[in-house]
Amino acid sequence: MNLISDLPEVFDTFAQQRKNSFLTVKEFKERGIPIIGSYCSYFPKEIAMAAGAAPVSLCSTSGETIPEAEKDLPRNLCPLIKSSYGFAKTQKCPYFYFSDLVVGETTCDGKKKMYEMLSDLKDVHVMRLPNKQDEEALDAWTNEIIRLKNAVEERFGVTITEEKLREAVHINNQANASLESLCTVMEHDPCPISGHDLFKVLNGSQFKFDRKALAAEITALSQKIEADYSSGRMLDKRPRILITGCPMGGATEKVIEAVEQNGGIVVGFENCSGEKNFGIQVDEKAADIYRALARRYLDIGCSVMSPNPHRLDTLGRMIDQYHADGVLEMDLQTCLTYEVESAKIRRFVTKEKGIPYLQVETDYSQSDIGQLNTRIAAFIEMI
Amino acid sequence: MRYIGIDIGSTSAKTVVMEEDRKILCSFTVPTGWSSFDAGKRIETELQNRLGKLPRQDFRCVSTGYGRQAVSWAERRVTEITCHSRGASFLFGDGLMNVIDIGGQDTKVISVTAGKVDEFFMNEKCAAGTGKFLEVLSGRLNIPPEELDLLASHHTKELVISSMCTVFAESEVVSLAGQGESKENLAFGVLHSVAEKVSTLYGRLAETDRQKVVLTGGLCSYPFFQSLLSDKIGQKVVSAPMARYAGAIGAAMMA
Ligand code: SF4
Ligand code: SF4
Numbered sequence: 001m002n003l004i005s006d007l008p009e010v011f012d013t014f015a016q017q018r019k020n021s022f023l024t025v026k027e028f029k030e031r032g033i034p035i036i037g038s039y040c041s042y043f044p045k046e047i048a049m050a051a052g053a054a055p056v057s058l059c060s061t062s063g064e065t066i067p068e069a070e071k072d073l074p075r076n077l078c079p080l081i082k083s084s085y086g087f088a089k090t091q092k093c094p095y096f097y098f099s100d101l102v103v104g105e106t107t108c109d110g111k112k113k114m115y116e117m118l119s120d121l122k123d124v125h126v127m128r129l130p131n132k133q134d135e136e137a138l139d140a141w142t143n144e145i146i147r148l149k150n151a152v153e154e155r156f157g158v159t160i161t162e163e164k165l166r167e168a169v170h171i172n173n174q175a176n177a178s179l180e181s182l183c184t185v186m187e188h189d190p191c192p193i194s195g196h197d198l199f200k201v202l203n204g205s206q207f208k209f210d211r212k213a214l215a216a217e218i219t220a221l222s223q224k225i226e227a228d229y230s231s232g233r234m235l236d237k238r239p240r241i242l243i244t245g246c247p248m249g250g251a252t253e254k255v256i257e258a259v260e261q262n263g264g265i266v267v268g269f270e271n272c273s274g275e276k277n278f279g280i281q282v283d284e285k286a287a288d289i290y291r292a293l294a295r296r297y298l299d300i301g302c303s304v305m306s307p308n309p310h311r312l313d314t315l316g317r318m319i320d321q322y323h324a325d326g327v328l329e330m331d332l333q334t335c336l337t338y339e340v341e342s343a344k345i346r347r348f349v350t351k352e353k354g355i356p357y358l359q360v361e362t363d364y365s366q367s368d369i370g371q372l373n374t375r376i377a378a379f380i381e382m383i
Numbered sequence: 384m385r386y387i388g389i390d391i392g393s394t395s396a397k398t399v400v401m402e403e404d405r406k407i408l409c410s411f412t413v414p415t416g417w418s419s420f421d422a423g424k425r426i427e428t429e430l431q432n433r434l435g436k437l438p439r440q441d442f443r444c445v446s447t448g449y450g451r452q453a454v455s456w457a458e459r460r461v462t463e464i465t466c467h468s469r470g471a472s473f474l475f476g477d478g479l480m481n482v483i484d485i486g487g488q489d490t491k492v493i494s495v496t497a498g499k500v501d502e503f504f505m506n507e508k509c510a511a512g513t514g515k516f517l518e519v520l521s522g523r524l525n526i527p528p529e530e531l532d533l534l535a536s537h538h539t540k541e542l543v544i545s546s547m548c549t550v551f552a553e554s555e556v557v558s559l560a561g562q563g564e565s566k567e568n569l570a571f572g573v574l575h576s577v578a579e580k581v582s583t584l585y586g587r588l589a590e591t592d593r594q595k596v597v598l599t600g601g602l603c604s605y606p607f608f609q610s611l612l613s614d615k616i617g618q619k620v621v622s623a624p625m626a627r628y629a630g631a632i633g634a635a636m637m638a
Contacts, residue, residue: 350502350589361507370449374489375505378464382500 007228010221011197014204021207022094028054028209029098034156037099037122039084040107041277042129042297044145049168049211050160051152056095057206058102060084061250063364065092072117078335079364080247081110088121096122101155103148105129107304108337125151131306133298142294149290166289169282175211176278178218183275185225186267186322190237192229195266196256203249203273238265239383242324244315244345246332247272251364254372255330262377267322270315271330276300279314303337311341312348319353325383328376329359356382385434385442388634389426389457390466391415391450393487394514395601396422399631400434401638409433410628415487419450426454445634449488461637464491464503469636470629471597472498475621480595481588483581483612483620484629485602487514492585494593504587511547512580514601519549520573523556524566531570532605538571547580574608582615591616598622599629 013020028035034053038045048055065086066079072089073082087093096102104115105127115126127144130137149160179202185192201221208214241264248255248271259266270276280299286292301310319327327349331338342359349357358379362368385408386401392415399410411429415422430437446454447466454460463486471482472495482493490513494501510516514528521528542564546552556569585591596618602608603626613620625632 356502371489371505374449374462374464378462378500378503381462381465382503 007193007197007224011193011200015200017204017207021209024209025054025056025095025098034100035095035098036152037095037102038104039102039111040105041272041300041302042105042107042127043103044148044293044297046165046168046172046282046293047145047149047152047160049172050164051156051158053100053152053156054209056099056209058084058088058093058096058099059247059249060087060093061248061252061364063251065090066364073114076334078108078110078246078332079251080332080335081114083364085114085117088118101125101152103127107302108335110334123155129304130298131304133305133310138291138294138298141298142288142291145290145294145297162289165293166284169284169289169293171211171215173281173284174215175205175218176281178215178222179205179278180275182218182222182225183268184321185222185229188229188234189240189323190234191240191265191267192225192234194235194260195241195243195268196253196260199248199253199256199266199269199273202269235265238263239380240265240267240323240325241380242266242268242270242315242318242322242327243274243330244270244311244327245329245342245359246335246338248330249273251366252330252332252362254366254369255328255360255362255376258369258372258376259328259380262373262380264326264376264380264383267324268318270311270318272302275314275318276302276311303341308341311345315345315348316353319349319355324355326356326358326379327353328379329357331359331361333361333363385437386635386638387430387442387444388466388631388636388638389423389444389446389448389451389454390463390628390630390634391419391422391446391448391453392463392630393449393489394518395487396426396448396450397628397631398426398430399628399635400430401635405636407625407632407635410625410631412627415450419453422450423453423455427456443638445638447630447634458638461634463489463630464493464505465500466630466633466637467491467599468493468495468500469498469633470631471495471599471626471633473632473636474599474623474625474629475595475597478595479590479593480597481585481591481593481618482629483585483596483598484600485512485514485577485581485598486600487518489513490581490584492581492588494588494590502589504584506580506584509547510549511552512577512584516549516552516577517573517602519553520556521570523553524560524569524573526566526570529604531574532607534567535570535574536607537567539565540568540571541575542568542572544569544572544576547576552576574605574611577602578608578611578615581612585616592618596620597626599626601627603627 036048037058060083069082069086282296283292446457451460493503603622
């Protein structure tokens, strides 16, 4: 398969994907396909897929509705929560508008309380996510996934058979594997594409509803990038920065830009816009597919887990795999769990991995661009 | 060949010219004013007054500071973090040191080895612990900022201003003055507040115990403040009159 013509065009299309899929969602609605919205990587998409529903990501990434949200919410709250609530309240997010059901998880306190407020506007199902990753937690999380399955079946009058679930698991595994393998093009030094272009694809792919087609498309894209690279198409050599921390996108792409406009290149994303989200596979052969699904999601190395060993594992692996020269952590203002954990991450990166680390805190405004540029440029000058 | 370093900060713009052998030929400061581009033009004029018309091939220039983009004719723009580190090593010798730079709107602490940055932290968005804080509060006390240090050294009481926020600190000073606190004690409170904030930032460095701690930027000629800061961080903080030029010196070294 070779559908890929011009790379910049492909990156642009992915960047527009969120907008372009508005119509698709409307069409789904008209055809009676249920739409299930979610805000977090812990949401097991496969349950929605097995129910014949379309899972959509509702996380908002622009500051537009924050003033409206601040009429109800405290000012010093994570911008992701404020903006997501604002878009829901003002009905400005078509994905929220068209969602039949919203699934949340008990992750951070801010989100938990937001789900309570959202339940005035929508049908909300909250999954009780344990904050540990031991066997007991796995039992509990497996039950939660079954509880979600029952809720979805009841809400939409469908039956999720084991066969359908296994099929969904297989399809989603393939989609995730294709994204993971796309990321590996950044192992090359110099890199074949910019980190921002990679980001556009990763982010846009969340809004491709046909996960089967997505896998094929991403695989073709990786092949095209590799082929171009072999024929000499690449960027110049630059300091290689790995990004970690809170989810990114929209307004916070300013951080990626600050790296790449100041002479660096982003080689990977250890956050929910990247490998934290799709880096883990479900064991398709497991006898108990619900437990396997639960394990895959519970293993996500998010700072809401305590302790959170998987984040260090993934970060360490990615630093080596992508030959990172430095790690940049982007935290959203007032995100307690990531900000507290950053002391540990700093120690791990500087002491154990022996490379520089910088943490920046930001929100969805553009007011800190100057400060971000100075910090990030100085960080790149250090390397 | 001459090397020119220009450091355009939020309140003042510093220029250093170095000879071929990297000896300092001259240095001068102009107020930044409302626009860093305007300051850039004034620096150009001042350079011509001092050096005559320099043919383009006879000098190289690096600009730094928050207004670094305003010097269109600089070969390179480098951040103040890197430049202050290089400048501090020029002034205080190579080897391990921690640099504290208190600027007009940014304060930074930097661990430096032989002019190279190991680690750095900057104050968050607010003005506490920066030159801006001093400027606003000395305005409130109706004295030029340069007089704060001498005034504070004559304090009779270790007055504490508890608000970190500039706006709240200002009203705190007003109400303390209303209760009859002396200017000397209030000046002490203001400098103490800056030292406190800066020492918290300093505490974030992984190696706070480095033997050499140097102060660059606008407060380098505030001996009383330096002693306050030394007490707070538990290390002797040294400085030198030329340390206000550390950023520009570092820039000239990299030109
Ligand atoms: S960072 Fe944690 S809470 Fe936020 S989306 Fe990712 S997994 Fe969910
Ligand atoms: S970024 Fe932090 S505070 Fe915001 S929703 Fe995610 S975990 Fe919660």
